[in-house]
Amino acid sequence: MYYIALSVLFPILTGVYLLVRKEIKNRKSLLIQTGIFLVITTVLGVLALCLSGGGILTPFNLTDRLPILFKVDEISILFAVMTMVIFLCAGFFSFIYMEHEEKEKRYYGFYLIVFGILLALCFAGNLITFYLFFELLTLSSMPLVLHTGSREAIMAGLKYLFYSLSGAYMALFGVYFIERYGNTLTFSTGGVISSQAAADNTGILLWIAFLMLIGFGVKAGMFPMHAWLPAAHPVAPAPASAVLSAVIVKAGVLGMVRAVYYIFGVSFLRGTWVQTAWMVLTLITVFMGSMLAYREPVLKKRLAYSTVSQVSYILFGFSVMDAGSVTGGLLHVLCHGAIKAGLFLCAGALIYKTGKTRVEEFRGAGKEMPVLMWCYTILSLGLIGIPPTGGFISKWYLAEGALSSGLSGFSWIGPTVLLVSALLTAGYLLPLAINGFLPGADYDYGSLKKKEPPLLMVIPILVLTLLSVVMGLFPEPLIHYLSLIVEKIL
């Protein structure tokens, strides 16, 4: 089970190595190195997942009461798998994409570090470990955001940094209290709050819970602390933004899941004002996100906004705390991961090829690069939630869970909001596809020429598209697995 440690340390160390070593002359060797590192990391990760069944690894103690410990449970597996897949795809994609950017070495270095830290987050076995890597994640992913080094990028990077840190500190505030009122900091299904403390200081604990939700919510781009996301994601290089909005925001989700289901415990929170507030916030975010996305002309920004709203779908699912909805939430974690990563890569490819950024400029793109556009279309359909894609299944579960949850009001408000925002999603994703394929009569077909992006770019996108479709076509095993998890944690 030392594979855990390996899978965490290896990418971090290699990343550091890339950072500190001096410039590599020919680009190819750098790429090869990076590729090897990525693959090895993934292998290690998989090994960790398979071989260390529930074992606990404690490298050392921060203080006598604060052990750093890793362990692998279902949630970790779920998130880890997603992370690895997306990192591989985005990684290979960037081999082409990053050609024209400067300081590639730095980019790959931090890319690897972030990879390692994300794995660590998935494997984190107690709150303090989680917090540690949560903060490190912020610090190490910031360079990806401000990689291009334009003034706008740097500002966005700082914004990202300070938002996430403030979130992290809110979470830390909670950690302090849990360390006092909880039996332990180790994640354990059903919560760790000692019933005694829970009875005595319910009020303060609820506030703590709320704070932690907001805190982790920052990373997940939940209203009211979402403002950094639309600023930060678009300025990053496309593969980076793919990783950011597909995986890194999920770190926030993971944090909330851990806090709610493994620290406070559903029984403690269900029916309290915290749950209500949480649901309200998520719904607001869902709607607002899609609304803003709908009015956003720049493609990547639009996708970023859509991330805001989609992630809150997931959060809504968790906030309902009903078997169905939670299943939906978990499922949507995967789907949205795959889809959004795919979409960003598509956007990246489009920009790489055409150099344009605004949605209406891509007229006829479908004629020029059909494969890419088809992928885009399918992925969009998935995000909207149209069968036979994964998005449909997950949203179905979400809505159904909300309806069956028996929460007065939300049981129907929730689904409606989801539906509306689904329509909006259609509204902001499809136009590009439509323009792409049906540029309209006045479009001069003479000028267009086939310019599919190189394979190394297309394959990752294809993989992700495939994944999203597969999840839609054969969901049963997945659903089954998820329902097992849900039974455990509820």
Place this chain on the structure above:
Amino acid sequence: MILLVIFIPIIAGMLVSLIPFQKRSHMEIFLESAVVLNSFLVGYLLLHRPDHIITLANFTGNLSIGFKVDGMSIVFAGLISVLWPFATLYAFEYMTKEKHERIFFTFYTMTYGVTLGISLAANLLTMYFFYELLTLVTVPLVMHTLTREAILASRKYLYYSLGGAAFAFIGLIFIIIYGSTTDFVLGGVLDLERIGERTNVLLLIYVIAFMGFGVKAAVCPFNSWLPDAGVAPTPVTALLHAVAVVKSGAFAIIRLTYYSFGTEFLRGTWAQTVVMLVTMFTIVYGCSRAVKETHLKRRLAYSTISNLSYVLFGVTIMTPLGMVGALTHLTFHAVMKISSFFCAGAIMHQTDRHYVHELDGMGYKMPCVFGVFTVSALALMGVPGLAGFVSKWNLAAAAVESGSRIAYGGIGCLLISALLTAIYMLSIVVRAFFPGKDFNMAALEGINDPDWKMLIPLFVFTILILVMGLYSAPAVKFFNDVAAGIY
């Protein structure tokens, strides 16, 4: 033995100005050896502690100048004696650019002895005595450059400190009158029969005395001397205004609170509320000023202000845990802040750049310095695995454990200030490493890392930060013992 430890540096300092050294290197060797020797003596002393009080002189009646080594002394004296040799080494390199360094080193070394005097003092009077002395010895260091602003700054420093001492003095008097003794006894020496009806007066006096000592610890209304004192050469700013002097203030307040007035008497009174609120305010105030400040050293000075109030916040919790938190932060912050200050000093020494906006892209030219700076910045923010996290954790744990709502608010302040810390420290780091694409490196030609005399201290402190962050358990255990009065 104790007297020896205190007087060696003082005498050595005087000798520096008296002996006519042929070469500068001779003086360096002489000083460094004296300081190191003294540090070793201190180490020996702390390990083999004399358990009785050594009395030097008798003032009126029951007042005497006496020394004793107890837990607090071990913590503070140990800290000082570890930091000083490195700081001196650093100073040698730094002072090459300054004038009449003889005088500088004279007082610089004397300060060592005086600070040790504070830490080893056995009773309030002795501490007060060395406290005053500290002020007087350090003034020449502040006005060293003799520019107009330096002189103004030193005056301000002098007025503030002496004034503060004057009010602390009142507290001293009350301890003399109402205490069974002036010696430091964990849990306080107040004798409750004598107080009788006048509890509130005593509380008022406690607040006054707290503020009085607080002047040196730069508590909010009285903090403006610290940034101004930054005009002093960086070794001074780093060692004295980040550690020795200001920490003496904090140390004095710990003595006052835990060893003279006693927490039993103070806990839960309005006095506690007042001082706690003051510290909380200072925490936030210092950070926000630091964010606004563009002069590098002043920014660090403001951050010192807020961090000192972390310590004081721990003190005002007035539980053993609170004291543990205070001690932890007292020690750990010393290391973090001194290393960041030394970085600032190295930058100024190498490039004569004083403002934050001049630091673009320097990270590539001075990788070591800025690497160290980054580490200290992260540590100050409280990233887990580095020193800052542990101390903040202890503080917060104490606050939670105390269970008072104000203390909870205090945790909030800690975190807010942590965020602000991130803002003002990391913005520097980001500037240094990510200057932006349209920045031409040519502007930074000829800038490079300083030589070993400066780098050694930097690396040592960085390692210390890491070690404290990862293996803090023994230290914290020791602090626990101190707070429990085992030593």
Place this chain on the structure above:
Amino acid sequence: MGANLFANYGEAVAMILFGIGFGNLLLQSNLIKKIIGLNIMDTAIYLFLAEKGYISGRVAPIIVDGVQSMEAYINPIPSGLVLTGIVVSVSVSALMLSITVRLYRRYQTLDLDEISTRLKREGL
């Protein structure tokens, strides 16, 4: 009270005189007038002493025809005090006068305030 005041009018007068003298010494700006005030003040005190010292119907403590009972004489000490006082005050006034003379020689004026303003101008 009024009757009381009238009964020992001597003391009352002495007090009034003392007040006058004191006021002059304090408030007058002319040095000579100050000195006069001083003398009035002192004299007032001597009057007071003498008034206290004399008991009507008794004689000075000088034995002319055999010692009589103690009630016949007054206490000689007050008179002695008066004499001493007079000596002192004479010397003091002499000193004051000499100072006055010096100042006048220097500044051709007796007004103390003017002198000090001049001094300010001299910046001495």
Place this chain on the structure above:
Amino acid sequence: MDFVQNFPAVSILLCLFGGIISSGLRGKTARYVNRGLLLVVTFLSLCTLCYTLESGEAFVYVMGKFPAPWGNEIRAGMLEAFMAFFFCIIMLLSLEGGKKKLVEEVEEEKVFLYYVLIDLLLASLLALVYTNDLFTAYVFVEINTIAACGLIMIRQNGRTIEAAARYMIMSLLGSGLLLLGICMLYDLTGHLLMSNIKDQAAMLYASGQYRIPLLVTIALMSVGLAIKSALFPFHAWLPDAYGYSTVSSAAILSSLVSKGYIFLLIKIIYRVIGFEVFYDSRIIDVLFAFGLMGMIFGSVSAIRENDVRRMIAFSSVAQIGYIYMGIGMGTQAGMAASVFHILSHAATKSLLFIAAIGLTDVSGGSRKFIDLTGGAYRNKWAGVAFTVGSLSMVGVPLFSGFISKLLFAQAAVQNGTKMLPALIVLGISTVLNAIYFMKTVIRIYTPVEDSAYESVTFKNMKLYGLTLICFIVLNVFLGVSSQPIVDLIERGLTVFS
């Protein structure tokens, strides 16, 4: 009766005769006479001190053949003896320190007058300290005033004469009030000897008759002496008198003359009125209040001052405020603190004056701060001495000022109502002291590149340097081993009443 008991009377008479003799001598010889006198008197009072210390109580020496209640008496307790001893030392040092200046500032043919005045001053001081008879006290107060006035105007310039005139006027007002008070007391009690008056006064107080006259008397005497010792509202004459007279005069005036009056006041409180009686009259609160005000305003005007000697003079106003605050606390401890402060202030203030003159000399004789810059490098000893004096004034441990501050504060804490105001003002005034003294110290230690002024070394000012060293030693002695002195003061005060 032991032989020693003659010493006080003898020393007074010696001084008087010395004065008379010196008036016929030339300056130099007059100086020798004076020094000789001082040494002898010092020795005599030392003997008296030892005698009283071992006998443990005061002795009364009848002047002439008349016993109490008619005759004139001298009463010497340990406190009196100690005061006399101390005053002599301070005077000796101040004279030595100021000798050089004296030669410069006073015409050759006037020097002997100076020493005549000094002798008379010493005589009157001793008399004030020793006498047991109120009226004698009055007479010597006047002599004291005259001598002091002479000391001020011995240096001939407009300022000094004007200052002398003002000083005369104020102190005449004071002594007028004092005299009136004495007279009234006399016909309230029918006595002039302190001890007898005290019994009578106690009886009157017990019987409750003549309340108002008694009160008025107390008021008159206190105010009179307060004026003479320049308590806050009556200090207008002080800065000029101290600021412009020749330095040893300034030192002696500030550290001895005013202190003599204060000591007389304390004597009156203890030995004439009786402590309880005085305490019950509200006068004491008035003194307290004025003392506090003096502490603040004196320092404030000192801060505003731009002339170093005037600054020191103003600081004396503040210090006298301290003393009256101590008296005003109306406790044994407060009184002891005041007496100790009389000593420490005497030592410190004369030190400051002497040091200041050293500094101004190496700054082209100018007393403006701007010219003093770097003075401490030109005249090292003066610089050190000035620093010591300042630190002592600010109340840094190791120096006498700290101890008196300590005693004051302790006394204040024991007093219920007056505690907080006293402590707060104590704190504030410390800050103010720090401001103006430290400002000066920093100033004199700020080096100037090309100084126009020559610098002096220890060689060509041996005597001066020695004086300074003696002063410093005295200061540190008072600061470090103050315990015996404080005990002595307390014993003396108990013997008083």
